[in-house]
Amino acid sequence: MHAIDPGTTRGRTWVTVALLLGLFTTSFPSTILTIAVQPIAEDLHSLPSTVVWVTTAPLLAAAVCTPLFGRLGDLFGHRRVYLAGIVTAMVFALASALAWDATSLIAARTLSQAGAAATVPTAVALLFRVSPPRERVRASARIGAVTSGAAVIGVVVGGPLVDAVGWRAIFVGQVALCAIALTLSVLVTPADARDRARASLDVPGALALAVATLTLTLGINRLAVWGPTPLPIACLMVAPLAVWALVLVERRAASPLLPVRVLGSRNVRVITGATVLFGAGYMGNFVVTPLFLQGVLGVTAGVTSLLTVPRALSILLASPTAGRAGMRFGERRVALLSGAALTVALTVMAVGGWVASLVVVAIAIALSGYAQGHLNPSLLSAQSGAVDERDVGLAASLQQTGFQVGAVIGIGLFTALAGDATTAGPFALVFLLTAACSLVATVVLLRMRDPRRVVLPVAPDRIPDQIDA
DSSP states (O other): OOSSOTTSHHHHHHHHHHHHHHHHHHHTHHHHHHHSHHHHHHHTTOOHHHHTHHHHHHHHHHHHHHHHHHHHHHHHOHHHHHHHHHHHHHHHHHHHHTOOSHHHHHHHHHHHHHHHTTHHHHHHHHHHHHSOGGGHHHHHHHHHHHHHHHHHHHHHHHHHHHHHHOHHHHHHHHHHHHHHHHHHHHHHSOOOOTTOOOOOOOHHHHHHHHHHHHHHHHHHHHHHHHOSOHHHHHHHHHHHHHHHHHHHHHHHOSSOSSOHHHHTOHHHHHHHHHHHHHHHHHHHHHHHHHHHHHHTSOOOHHHHHHHTHHHHHHHHHHHHHHHHHHHHHOHHHHHHHHHHHHHHHHHHHHHHHHTTOHHHHHHHHHHHHHHHHHHHHHHHHHHHTTSOGGGHHHHHHHHHHHHHHHHHHHHHHHHHHHTTOOSHHHHHHHHHHHHHHHHHHHHHGGGOOOEEEOOOSOOTTSOOOEEEO
């Protein structure tokens, strides 16, 4: 029995608050740790090159686990999987706070982020469940604002927070926030349907997808950093074999992890592919920009954090306008305009990098955040709205996984190209390449369609199915 009825406006507000708090608590530590690599290495008597896996390994875990948890939510209940994800993130956040060496910290952070990966697709499905069809793009905008804002806020406050309270206190704080989010979610989120069909999980498909995702992302990421060494070469040789095995398994599975009805949607294919490119361009730029500011322009870590504040604010400011724009003009038009705007912003940053202008780069940082704040919600809403209600979790997870895969690839590739540079030229080239990723992704989105909501005569407590136009 829930203390608040999620069918009322007040109930929907509480459900939204609970889910967004849960997303924030599982998202913000990832970028804080990018600022804290050096102090963590010193405290754990390790090397920065080892501690950097505190951020890389969780990204890989999220890319591998997100589609699996999205499908688990579709099969066994999104609320159940969402709550399990928060509990997992909370338990291993505590383990991160108690880590005694770099290996234990990397393991704890990876398992914590694997739990966090369960919260995004299930939160999308739960918010869509309580939101009227026309309000779902607004719900997507709120999710995008929280997840993107949490990442940027982590960078903004990371340095001062680590200096003030130490890196272990960050995870103690995460445990407390997770406990609050868990309690609130238990009280207000709608129960899973009791008549949900109990299909078995496609374990061979899950394993094949995990191997394909891991080997592809790890192979490209490490190839950019280490060059043609045995590990990345082996990963890239295994990846196509894993994809081939996945196709064979899914064709024969009684309850496939990636149903043909989902992959048959044009929006799912187009948006997932475009999101990989957007993830590579946006996150590659996101990580390389502080290196440029500190290594070329000579600004301090504190000033670098301050310069990212406009990006965080612009993402948050984009949330209400993104929802209204999507409802009025359609997700396709908003996505195309946002993709074009992101391309322009990253191109402006390339110009700022070439002339080593702090002002131009700062303006581009804010513009890129505003464009991304409009882009991700429209893509998430369009992809989730292109499938049947029973597949919303999987569709949302594929979009998020695409971004994560692109992020891992982009971060590895672009930091390898410019990470150690001390002149403006390599950074300007990288910024231009990130703009090229955004441009190609926007061209891909020309094949995207606006989802058409079809209201069917169903029971009042059910949400109408959504299909492609």
